[in-house]
Amino acid sequence: MPHTLSGPRTAVLIGPYGSGKSTLFDALIAAAGGPARRGAAPRGGGTRIGHCVYLDEPWALVDCPGSVEFAHEADAALAMADIAILVCDPDPAKAQASARLLRRLEENELPALVFINRIDSFTGDVQQTAEALQKLTKRRLVLREVPIRSGEAVTGYVDVVSERAYQYRPGNPSERIELPATATTSEEEARAVLVEALADHDDALLEKVVENIKPTAGEVFERLVDVEGRAQLVEVLIGSAERDQGVRRLWKALRHDGPPASVRADRQGVAASGAPLLQVFRTLNAGFGGKLSWARVWRGPVKDGATLDGSRIGGMWRNAGGEMTKITEAATGEVVALGRLEGVVTGAVLGDVGDADLTFPTPPQPVYEMAINTADRKDDVRLSAALQKLLEEDPGLVLRQDADLGETVLLGQGEMHLKAAMERLANAFSVKVNAHRPRIPFRETIRRPVHEHGRLKRQTGGHGQFADVKLDIAPRERGDGFQFVDKIVGGAVPRNFIPAVGEAAEEAARKGAFGYPVVDISVTLVDGGFHTVDSSDMAFRTATRMAMQEAIPKAEPVLLEPMHHVTVTVPNTYTATAQRLLTGRRGQILGYGERPGWSGWDDVEALVPEIELHDFIIELRSQTMGLGTYTHRFEHLAEAHGKVVAEAQKMAED
Ligand SMILES: Nc1nc2c(ncn2[C@@H]2O[C@H](COP(=O)(O)OP(=O)(O)OP(=O)(O)O)[C@@H](O)[C@H]2O)c(=O)[nH]1
Ligand SMILES: [Mg+2]
Known part of the structure; x- marks a missing residue:
């Protein structure tokens, strides 16, 4: 049944890096009467949102960045969408770049269309492209259009449902032409596939297929809208x-197949009536009107000036063709920009949530990190405020304050992601920062027990300083920590000085032979001596420190490096690649196998030194078409040798 349309809808453009989403976004807006494109669309990060009206129906279009480093932005947009457009490259060899997104569509149960772009420069067979994509999803993909060629060039298409042929006329609707003989076979084949796919969901149609009766365009169309609306089938369109080219045809598909906003709201359990409810999915500080929070109105109307959960809406806008236009009220299903929602973070739900499930997609664990410091010390105070705003905007970022190492570390989804974050710090918050590779929390320990004598005897003028300690310093089991043991008998060291010895020993262990904290040792005070006048806490501290500094280098010190348990996730065609990369980084493979619930993907488990992980994601992505990813957690400390020791010592000196 074709939908009776009432309200606004949201279509989200997703696709691999550089597949043409932004170009298509601009073309869709222009085809809907918006301004023509002005130069190339911005590349890299940053979701764009625009509003337009196509054939009297209001739409919000969301253009997501394609880079995996901004996948969390696309995930956020998908959580708000009524329908998705997956924009793909026509080359079947590049299909795999869409694997993650096809999975996401399934997880979201989101109706979708595939737009095979760049048909202008494609000489291959779109059927093969569709087949390559089909291997990556459980959902049925069906070609809705077949290309008409003149020589190598695609000059038009045949609509497989109506069986009508059209010639592209850029900037204008395509022109209906006679169905060329060259396209008849491919059209008939594609139609048969489409009808069979639909017959899986419809007994009446199945009967016709069995009896070899050709269903009418109307019959096919009606079922298509229904099956697609239930997210069971995905139409594949072509264009440039x-x-x-093919942009108005895409609009028509969106118009017919995009379910009304109520369908998504129902699926998330949003009750149809009640107080207003909205969810923020993108936040931008500075620029237009201070802070802007882009939100989907799950239940309207929401009025400007209204207070939701203690936050007052200070302004409400749509982005009509690049112009922010003020509105006073937003209806159910709209995506709008809200002003000055201070303290409201990306993903926040405001209003009467009831039993609705509006869980915001959790960004992946960060895989890349950089230590940052202000270029100008004067900015230190403003840096922490700016970082807090940045984290509000972008849940894909994490901040770590390393008191031990004296560093502020920004963690994110990759090099580009962190670079974009630092550019925002400079441009939106006027805080310039320098970035450097974070230090590694190395530790050290000893292998051999030693006995050490520390003696302080100083005569300065009238009174002197005297303390004498005999220490046994011994290794402990890994993870057992530092221990001080007092074995003084018979008052060789008076009770009141003993705590000072313990504290000084622990303090001295903070910097060992390589410049790092010494862990897992015991220090036992076995004997000593004192002077009734010249001994003091201070003197015992000094004597202990002297003993420790002498002892550690003699006790076969070893450097300990943090080891992480790493789980690499890759399509199984890259399992061997992942193993090779891990081994190349001194990783010890623990095993591999199919990722639960992800057919065609493997998890490879390994133990990898933390120092090797710094730029691991860059190599992993470049070797796996951007598909490989990993999670990690600290596992234990392990002895390090050779080059690592030299590197660690150099790091400690810097
Ligand atoms: N030949 C041809 N080039 C295209 C087509 N669509 C986009 N391009 C070009 O491909 C490049 C990338 O296009 P974008 O629209 O920026 O791609 P995107 O998917 O938004 O890229 P990201 O947002 O960085 O993932 C640009 O140089 C476009 O001009 C097309 O249909 N045909
Ligand atoms: Mg783009």
């Missing part, structure tokens, strides 16, 4: 965003 750059040349404005």
Whole structure:
């Protein structure tokens, strides 16, 4: 049944890096009467949101960045969408770049269309592209259009449902032409596939297929809208965003197949009636109107000036073709920008949530980190305020204050992601920062027990300083920590000085032979001596420190490096690659196997030194078409040798 349309809807453009989403976004807006594109669309990070009206129906279009480093932005947009457009490259060899997104569509149970872009420069067979994509999803993909070629060039298409042929006329709706003989076979094949796919969901249609009766365009169309609306089938369209080919055809598909906003709201359990409810999915500080929070109105109307959960809406806008236009009220299903929602973070739900499940997608664990410091010390105070705003904007970022190492570390989804974050710090918050590779929390320990004598005897003028300690310093089991043992008998060291010895020993262990904290040792005070006048806490501290500094280098010190348990996730065609990369980074493979619930993907488990992980993600992505990813957690400390020791010592000196 075609939908009776009432309210606004949201379509989200997703796709691999550089597949043409932004170009298509601009072309869609222009086709809906918006301004023509002005130069190339911005690349890299940053979701764009625009509003338009196509054939009297209001839409919000969301253009997501394609880079995996901004995947969390696309995930956030998908959580708000009524329908998705997956924009793909026509080359079947590049299909795999869409694997993660096809999974996401399934997880979201989101109706979707595939737009095979760049048809202007494609000489291959779109059927093969569709087949390559089909291997990556459980959902049925069906070609809705087949190309008409003149020589190598695609000049138009046949709509497989109506069986009508059209010639592209960039900037204008395509022109209906006679169905060319060259396209008849491919059209008939594609139609048969489409009808069979639909017959799986419809007995009446199945009967016709069995009896070899050709269903009418109307019959096919009606079922298509229904099955697609239930997210069971995905139409594959073709075109060229750059040349404005197939863009109006895509609009028509969106219009017919995009379910009303109530369908998504129902699926999330949002009750149809009640107080207003909205959810923020993108936040931008500075620029237009101070802070802007882009939100989906799950239940409207929401009025400007209204207070939701203690936050007052200070302004409400749509982005109509690049112009922010003020509105006073937003209806159910709208995506709008809200002003000055101070303290409201990306993902926040405001209003009467009831039993709705509006869980915001959790960004992946960060895989790349950089220590940052202000270029100008004067900015230190402003840095922490700016970082807090940045974290509000972007849940993909994490901040770690390393008191031990004296560093502020920004963690994110990759090099580009962190670079974009630092650019925002500079441009939106006027805080310039320098970034450097974070230090590694190395530790050290000893292998051999030693006995050491520390004696302080100083005569300065009238009264002197005297303390004498005999220490047994011994290794402990890994993870057992530092221990001080007092074995003084018969008052060789008076009771009141003993705590000072313990404290000084522990303090001295903070910097060992390589410049790092010494862990897992015991220090036992076995004997000593004192002077009734010249002994003091201070003197015992000094004597202890002297003994420790002498002892540690003699006790076969060893450097300990943090080891992480790493789980690499890759399509199984890259399992061997992942193993090779891990081994190349001194990783010890613990095993591998199919990732639970992800057919075609493997998890490879390994123990890897932390120092090797710094730029691991860059190599992993470049060797796996951007598909490989990993999670990690600290596992234990392990003895390090050779080059690592030299590197660690150098780091400690810097
Ligand atoms: N030949 C041709 N080039 C295209 C087409 N669509 C986009 N391009 C070009 O491909 C490049 C990338 O296009 P974008 O629209 O920025 O791609 P994107 O998917 O938004 O990229 P990210 O947001 O960085 O993932 C640009 O140089 C476009 O001009 C097309 O249909 N045909
Ligand atoms: Mg883009």
